Amino acid sequence: MPPATSALPGLTADEIARARLPLEQAWTLPPSAYVSPDIYELEVERILRRAWIPLARLDQVPEPGDYLSLDLMGQPVMVVRGADGEVRVLSRICLHRAADLAPESGRRKLFTCPYHNWAYDTAGRLVRAPLMEGAAGFEAQDCALPRLRSEVWEGFVLANLDPEAAALTPQIETYARHLEPYRLGDMVVARTLEYESGWNWKVLVENFMEAYHHIGVHSQTFEPIHPAARSEIPDNDGPWSILHMPGVEGAEDGGPALIEGLTDAQKQALVAAVVFPHFMIAAFASGAAWYQVFPLGHDRVKLKIHLLVPKGALASPGAEEIVEGLAAMTALVHAEDIRANDLVWGGLTAPLTRQGRLSPLERSIWQMNQDWLNRMGG
Ligand code: FES
Ligand SMILES: [Fe+2]
CATH class of the missing domain: 3.90.380.10 (Naphthalene 1,2-dioxygenase Alpha Subunit; Chain A, domain 1)
Structure with a gap:
C-alpha cells in the first residue's frame, strides 16, 4: 500500500505525525521539507510572505532621508526615515510603469524615478509627475507608494507583507x-x-x-x-x-x-x-x-x-x-x-x-x- 499522502506535497501523513509527537518521541521534519522546490513555494506563500521579517536597525537610518533598500521575499522595499523623523517601510516600485526607484541604499530628499522622473517624498507621496497634464482624472497628490505594516522592537524594524497578520x-x-x-x-x-x-x-x-x-x-x-x-x-x-x-x-x-x-x-x-x-x-x-x-x-x-x-x-x-x-x-x-x-x-x-x-x-x-x-x- 502506498504511504498516505498529506496536504503538503512530498510529505506523507506518517512523516508529519512523527514530527508532531511530543519532544521525547519526536522525529525531525522529513528531507522533502528542506529539498523540495514545491514546499519552498508553499513556504513563501504561507510563511515567508505572512511573517514578521526584520529589515533594519533604527541606527542604520539615523537621519531624515536615510534609507536602506532590500528585498522582502520578492518585494523591493526601502526602510526610510522621513523628513518628519518617522521610519516607514515603503515599496520601492514606481506607480507609473513599475521601475525600481532606489535599488541602492543612501540618503535623499526626493526619490525621483530614473525612467520618467516621477518624484516621491520621504513619506512616499508622489509630489511630481511631469507632462501628465492630459491624463484625465490623474491627480498626483492622490498617489503614494504602498506602505507595509511595520513594528519597531528593541531598535529592530520589522515588516510584514500580510495586512491581516497579528501584531508581533x-x-x-x-x-x-x-x-x-x-x-x-x-x-x-x-x-x-x-x-x-x-x-x-x-x-x-x-x-x-x-x-x-x-x-x-x-x-x-x-x-x-x-x-x-x-x-x-x-x-x-x-x-x-x-x-x-x-x-x-x-x-x-x-x-x-x-x-x-x-x-x-x-x-x-x-x-x-x-x-x-x-x-x-x-x-x-x-x-x-x-x-x-x-x-x-x-x-x-x-x-x-x-x-x-x-x-x-x-x-x-x-x-x-x-x-x-x-x-x-x-x-x-x-x-x-x-x-x-x-x-x-x-x-x-x-x-x-x-x-x-x-x-x-x-x-x-x-x-x-x-x-x-x-x-x-x-
Ligand atoms: S516608471 Fe517611474 S516615472 Fe515612469
Ligand atoms: Fe554552531
Whole structure:
C-alpha cells in the first residue's frame, strides 16, 4: 500500500505525525521539507510572505532621508526615515510603469524615478509627475507608494507583507523578558559580515538554535566554554525559541562586558533567540549578533551577520579592537557551522535519507517544527 499522502506535497501523513509527537518521541521534519522546490513555494506563500521579517536597525537610518533598500521575499522595499523623523517601510516600485526607484541604499530628499522622473517624498507621496497634464482624472497628490505594516522592537524594524497578520510585539512578551538584560534597544550595528550558502534556510536556523552540536562542530571553540550538556531551552508561549548556554566558571568568550547591569552568570552566558521563522539574535556580554536571513530559493540562502554593541561603548577607546575581536570570533565559529551545514545539505538531498530522532537538547527544533507545520497547514 502506498504511504498516505498529506496536504503538503512530498510529505506523507506518517512523516508529519512523527514530527508532531511530543519532544521525547519526536522525529525531525522529513528531507522533502528542506529539498523540495514545491514546499519552498508553499513556504513563501504561507510563511515567508505572512511573517514578521526584520529589515533594519533604527541606527542604520539615523537621519531624515536615510534609507536602506532590500528585498522582502520578492518585494523591493526601502526602510526610510522621513523628513518628519518617522521610519516607514515603503515599496520601492514606481506607480507609473513599475521601475525600481532606489535599488541602492543612501540618503535623499526626493526619490525621483530614473525612467520618467516621477518624484516621491520621504513619506512616499508622489509630489511630481511631469507632462501628465492630459491624463484625465490623474491627480498626483492622490498617489503614494504602498506602505507595509511595520513594528519597531528593541531598535529592530520589522515588516510584514500580510495586512491581516497579528501584531508581533504582543506575541513575544515572554521572549522579550529573556532578552531584557541585554538592552538590545541601546545597541548599534558596528560591523556586518556577509555570506551566501547553498542550503535551505531552515538548515541555517536549526543550526543556530541548538547547542547539542557544540560537542562535534565547535569542540575546540564553544564546547569548552558553553558545553552542550548544560544548554537549556524553556517552553515557549508564542512563535519563538530561546536557547540558554551557561558559561563555564572562569572561562571567557563574550569579550569584555560592555553591557551594563549583567549578573556574573549573564556575563559568562550565551543566549540564542529566534522569532519564527528566522529572526535570529545571539546575545552575550559585549553585545549581540543579529543573523539577518534572506531565503533565495529552496537551496540558497543569503546571510548578513550584524554585530551590535552598546552605543555608548562604540565611542570608547579600544572599541575598534573589541569589534575586531568579535568579528574574528564570529567568523571562526560561522566557518565551523558552514562546514556542518554543507554536510547536512549533502545528506538531505541523498535518496536514502529519512527522518531522524531529535535529542531532548533540541527542543527549539521541535518548537520550530510545530510552528512550521501549523503555518504550512500540516
Ligand atoms: S516608471 Fe517611474 S516615472 Fe515612469
Ligand atoms: Fe554552531
